[in-house]
Amino acid sequence: MTTDSALPKHTITALVEDRPGVLNRVVSMFRRRGFNIASLAVGQSEVAGLSRMTFVVEGDDTTVEQVTKHMHKLIDVIKVSDISNANTVERELALIRVSANAQTRNEIMQIVGIFRANVVDVAPDSVVVEVTGDQDKVESLQNLLKPFGVVEVMRTGTIAMNRGMATGARTDEARPRRPSATPSSRATWTDRSGG
Amino acid sequence: MKLTGAQILCESMLREGVDVIFGLPGGAILPLYQTLPQYPALRHILMRHEQGAAHAADGYARVTGRPGVAWATSGPGATNLVTGIATAQMDSVPMVAVTGQVARAAIGSDAFQETDITGITLPITKHNYLVMSAADIGRVVKEAFHIASTGRPGPVLIDIPKDVFTEKADFDYPDSLDLPGYKPTLDGHPSQVKKAAKLINEAKRPVILAGHGIILSGAYEELRDLAEKAQIPVITTLLGISCFPEDHVLCVGMPGMHGMAYASWAIEEADLVIALGMRFDDRIIGKPSAFAANSKKIHIDIDPSEIGKNVKVDVPIVGDLKRVLRMLNKHVDAAVHVEWLGRVEELKRQHPSHLVRETDKLIPQCVIKEISEATNGEAIIVTGVGQHQMWAAQHYVFKEPRSFVSSGGSGAMGYEVPGALGAQVGRPDKVVWSVAGDGGFQMTMSEVATMVENRIPVKFAIINNGFLGMVRQWQEAFYQRRYVATSYTRNPDFAKLGDAFGCLGLKVTDKSQVRGAIQRAMAYDGPAIVDFIVEQEENVYPFIPSGQTIHDMIEEPRPHRQESRR
Numbered sequence: 001m002t003t004d005s006a007l008p009k010h011t012i013t014a015l016v017e018d019r020p021g022v023l024n025r026v027v028s029m030f031r032r033r034g035f036n037i038a039s040l041a042v043g044q045s046e047v048a049g050l051s052r053m054t055f056v057v058e059g060d061d062t063t064v065e066q067v068t069k070h071m072h073k074l075i076d077v078i079k080v081s082d083i084s085n086a087n088t089v090e091r092e093l094a095l096i097r098v099s100a101n102a103q104t105r106n107e108i109m110q111i112v113g114i115f116r117a118n119v120v121d122v123a124p125d126s127v128v129v130e131v132t133g134d135q136d137k138v139e140s141l142q143n144l145l146k147p148f149g150v151v152e153v154m155r156t157g158t159i160a161m162n163r164g165m166a167t168g169a170r171t172d173e174a175r176p177r178r179p180s181a182t183p184s185s186r187a188t189w190t191d192r193s194g195g
Numbered sequence: 196m197k198l199t200g201a202q203i204l205c206e207s208m209l210r211e212g213v214d215v216i217f218g219l220p221g222g223a224i225l226p227l228y229q230t231l232p233q234y235p236a237l238r239h240i241l242m243r244h245e246q247g248a249a250h251a252a253d254g255y256a257r258v259t260g261r262p263g264v265a266w267a268t269s270g271p272g273a274t275n276l277v278t279g280i281a282t283a284q285m286d287s288v289p290m291v292a293v294t295g296q297v298a299r300a301a302i303g304s305d306a307f308q309e310t311d312i313t314g315i316t317l318p319i320t321k322h323n324y325l326v327m328s329a330a331d332i333g334r335v336v337k338e339a340f341h342i343a344s345t346g347r348p349g350p351v352l353i354d355i356p357k358d359v360f361t362e363k364a365d366f367d368y369p370d371s372l373d374l375p376g377y378k379p380t381l382d383g384h385p386s387q388v389k390k391a392a393k394l395i396n397e398a399k400r401p402v403i404l405a406g407h408g409i410i411l412s413g414a415y416e417e418l419r420d421l422a423e424k425a426q427i428p429v430i431t432t433l434l435g436i437s438c439f440p441e442d443h444v445l446c447v448g449m450p451g452m453h454g455m456a457y458a459s460w461a462i463e464e465a466d467l468v469i470a471l472g473m474r475f476d477d478r479i480i481g482k483p484s485a486f487a488a489n490s491k492k493i494h495i496d497i498d499p500s501e502i503g504k505n506v507k508v509d510v511p512i513v514g515d516l517k518r519v520l521r522m523l524n525k526h527v528d529a530a531v532h533v534e535w536l537g538r539v540e541e542l543k544r545q546h547p548s549h550l551v552r553e554t555d556k557l558i559p560q561c562v563i564k565e566i567s568e569a570t571n572g573e574a575i576i577v578t579g580v581g582q583h584q585m586w587a588a589q590h591y592v593f594k595e596p597r598s599f600v601s602s603g604g605s606g607a608m609g610y611e612v613p614g615a616l617g618a619q620v621g622r623p624d625k626v627v628w629s630v631a632g633d634g635g636f637q638m639t640m641s642e643v644a645t646m647v648e649n650r651i652p653v654k655f656a657i658i659n660n661g662f663l664g665m666v667r668q669w670q671e672a673f674y675q676r677r678y679v680a681t682s683y684t685r686n687p688d689f690a691k692l693g694d695a696f697g698c699l700g701l702k703v704t705d706k707s708q709v710r711g712a713i714q715r716a717m718a719y720d721g722p723a724i725v726d727f728i729v730e731q732e733e734n735v736y737p738f739i740p741s742g743q744t745i746h747d748m749i750e751e752p753r754p755h756r757q758e759s760r761r
Contacts (some may be wrong), residue, residue: 017376021325025317032318062503069500075322075342078376 002159008056009038010084011160012068019074025074027054035059035067038093039135040159050078056135083160090160094138095120096129101147108148115141123193126151134158138195200329201230201360205295207336209236210368213264217242217251219611221268222308224295226360226427228266231366240620240649243641245272248602249279250639253288254610254617256624257600258575260413262289263617269295270308270439273354274315277605280350281319285604286434287407289348291339292316298358299327313354321349327356329364330389331695335367346379348355348411359566361760379497381671383514383522391469391493391510396468398491400535401427402447404479407434407603408472408496408516415439415596418471430458432473434587436599441592442572447539449480453585456546456737456750461539462487463745466721475505476604477742478727485744489747493520503615546750548737557706559583560656563590566628566656569713573620574626575600579611579635581665583658585735598625615653616642626654626717631691633686634660646722649651653717655724657689668734672749680681693724702726729759 016022023042030037038056047051055069064082071080100108108127112119117131131141136157142153144165198206210218215238220228231239238724242248252263259616263283267276271292281289293302295417313325321344323337339351381450395401409418418439422429423534428447429439449457462468468490473479475494480486483505494501494508495516498695502511512519529554551560563586566574572595578584595600600618615629636657646653658664667681693700699719703712703726718725736751 021313024314037484066500066504071504073498075374075377114683150717 001183004051007060007107009119009146010057010059010116011088012055012057012064012080013081013160014053014055014071014077015045016051016053016164017078017124019076020051022051022076023053023166025076026071029070030057030067033066033070035063039155039156041157041159043093049101054157056158075079081162083162084177088160089164091132092135092156092158093130093132094142094153096142096145096150097126098129098145098152099125100127101125103187104148108145111141111144117141117154134144196366196367198365199226199360200266200332200362200364201227201237202233202368203238203332203364204336204355204664205230205328205358206366207333207368208264211336211340212261215237215240215255216264216266216615217248217255218266219243219248219268219272220266221270221272221295222291223297223357224266224360225268227293227295227355230360234755236712236756238643239266240616242613242645244639245275246278246609247540247616247639247642247645248612249276249290249292250282250607250613251620251642252290252292253279253283253286254577254600254614255621256283256290256617257743258597259621260411260452260597261621262348262437263700265290265292267292267294267306269297269312270310272308273310273312275417276352277315277319278605278609279613280316280352281652282607282610283350284319284321284604287348287411288350289343290350291336291435292350294352294353294354295360296325296354296356299356302356303390311601316352319350320352321347321671322532323352323354325354326359327388327702329359329362331365332364333368337724338372338374338408341372341374342377346377361685367607377426377517380513381451381514381515381518382496383467385522387510387512388519388522389526391495391512392523394467394491394493394510394526395427395469395523396530397427399532400465400466400538401425401467401532402461402470403427403429404428404432404450404462404468404470405435406432406471406473406623407438409435409438410596412472412497412516412623414517414520417517419443420524421527423509425527426532426536427469428461428536428655430461431650432476432479433601434603435473436588437593437596440594442594445536447467449462450743451476451589452739453589453735453737454479455589456748457539459541459737459739459745459748460546463489464542465490465540465581470496470508472496473502474498476760477505482601482742482744501502505602509563525666543730546737548750549589552751554574555706557704557709557727557729558733559660559727560588560733561706562589562641562656562658562709562727563587563630563727565593565709565713565731566630569710569717570626570628574598574628575622577611577615577629577653578607579628579630579632580608581632581635581663582660582668582733582735583630583632583663583664586658608632608635612655614637615655616646616651619646620654627652629653631655631657633657633683633689634663636689637686643693643698643722643724650699650721652719652721652723654722656713656723656724657724659686659689659711660729661686661735662731664733665735668731668738671732671734672738689724689726692761696722696724699723700726702728704728
């Protein structure tokens with residue numbers, strides 16, 4: 001897995017049979033055909049017995065077309081959608097353990113608040129931050145916390161879903177904007193999501 | 196009524212029309228084998244090696260069009276199938292392999308002869324199953340045969356733990372399938388078909404590039420209709436050989452690395468390439484960006500992932516060739532293309548790669564031509580991989596579909612012995628010649644014993660040059676004749692080996708003996724081995740080095756050339 005590639009990223013979702021080995025089949029296909037997975041998330045779908053996978057893959061259009069076609073060929077894969085260019089909601093969750101002491105804790109809490117993230121664990125020398133959002137948001141927060149000392153990062157990988165067709169309304173934008181960002185965060189984070 | 200898992204498997208096989216199984220038993224699959232006497236309609240051929248079982252099932256499938264069946268036990272039995280399964284996968288051959296597995300409770304414990312064969316074969320099967328309940332066997336077998344034989348065919352492996360074979364369950368063979376993730380597209384998109392027809396009708400210099408898909412779809416008539424109606428020359432890929440009669444005036448033969456030079460040139464000069472059931476393999480296209488650079492391309496294939504994989508095409512159509520061609524032919528206008536066909540004939544005269552040079556020496560090409568004449572182009576020819584394979588493809592004049600059987604994509608040496616065995620079992624009415632290399636023959640020759648034992652009368656022509664010939668040719672061309680590890684200095688006496696196996700064994704050292712030996716082998720009632728001691732350093736021409744273009748083609752040195760038509 002590489003995340004800092006120059007190739008464009010595409011988001012692909014797949015509806016698959018919830019059977020032993022299905023994840024292995026899909027991932028094995030990626031590996032043997034030399035396709036790169038930037039992130040992968042799997043979970044149950046709305047239908048019993050079916051799971052939904054979200055892949056973020058790197059590659060040009062031809063590569064991504066091959067990825068989707070080869071995924072289609074797997075018997076256990078029922079539906080594949082490339083939603084890269086579609087109007088989608090994309091989210092991932094990350095847990096970030098940051099070094100913190102009495103002096104820095106407040107500043108960290110402030111940044112966390114701006115990002116509408118949560119501190120879910122506090123220890124004398126560290127805090128654990130939980131953040132939900134698209135990849136940009138998670139990465140921006142991570143960058144802002146770096147100066148404090150990021151000890152450990154755990155990310156779920158992106159999950160994605162098409163927005164409703166009828167109005168195209170983005171409910172998260174309709175919500176009140178987040179408190180005005182600090183200059184440093186505005187520079188690195190152009191948020192399209194609420195979270 | 197409750198049956199054991201083993202009985203359910205046999206019952207299901209019968210319902211799928213299985214009549215022969217190539218296999219070799221062992222501990223984990225023993226309950227299945229002990230059930231076999233209850234099902235006399237299932238003929239079992241006991242192989243000497245599981246690789247032989249897989250290749251034989253493959254050969255059977257290629258000549259009959261029905262899935263071949265191979266059985267093996269767990270562990271080494273299963274892993275020995277792997278080469279044969281990979282071969283079937285690369286060449287889209289329908290096959291169902293059944294392997295025994297250690298008992299359910301022992302899975303994952305590194306038990307004796309335990310191997311994760313579903314894991315191992317995951318990338319080389321179309322699909323595979325580990326069946327954990329006898330009640331599932333019927334459904335799995337039905338799905339396996341359906342998946343193996345429809346769409347783009349391929350191998351399916353079913354792994355069954357020993358105690359599932361003995362577990363009892365109700366047997367009720369399903370009538371229908373529930374495979375929401377598997378629905379091959381059969382009919383071409385009408386507007387794409389019309390676009391293709393328009394390109395064909397406008398083309399001045401069209402060629403058809405016909406592959407294995409024509410054979411898999413049985414679209415021989417449709418291909419012929421298209422070629423004859425619009426007068427389009429037909430070029431066939433290695434695995435497309437025999438899909439179009441080679442004595443037909445429109446047949447141009449095989450292109451590519453060792454194809455007929457004029458076929459490659461016809462593609463180069465064409466303004467439209469109509470690719471049918473082929474996958475633009477690197478042996479055909481060489482350098483992808485330079486392949487048929489001056490032409491538009493239509494690509495019809497049942498596998499959407501083949502479209503645009505290696506070569507960009509103008510009009511892709513996904514569908515079953517028989518159906519798509521039927522639709523297409525309705526929109527194609529009759530045409531003559533006099534000038535273009537004249538040009539193709541001229542190319543044949545300028546680059547006569549189908550001619551064999553006159554010589555008193557025993558050269559391999561002569562052996563192939565003699566077999567072609569002795570069998571009137573009506574035998575089934577099974578080959579191994581390498582020089583002899585290319586000569587067989589070049590110089591045998593194939594007249595009937597499914598008569599050229601060869602490991603194409605995976606290039607598995609040793610295919611020639613068990614592959615021929617399976618082909619002969621599938622077509623007992625035909626003469627089957629295995630054109631073998633001395634290298635490949637020795638990889639799997641133990642299966643000659645299987646042939647003698649089961650009265651399977653394959654005729655072997657061993658093209659014996661004492662070398663791994665194709666590798667030697669590359670060493671000659673690219674490594675200044677430094678023959679590293681390619682020479683067999685002390686091959687066994689294959690004729691005597693024939694005696695030892697209990698079949699006819701002949702040795703031919705002189706050109707004058709070739710015809711007689713072929714006749715004697717064919718007259719013999721049983722398998723026969725003819726050891727042709729040929730010129731050692733004969734090369735396959737033409738030769739387009741790997742990844743290069745038609746302009747880099749090396750043709751046979753001209754001074755030897757005599758003008759005699761085949």
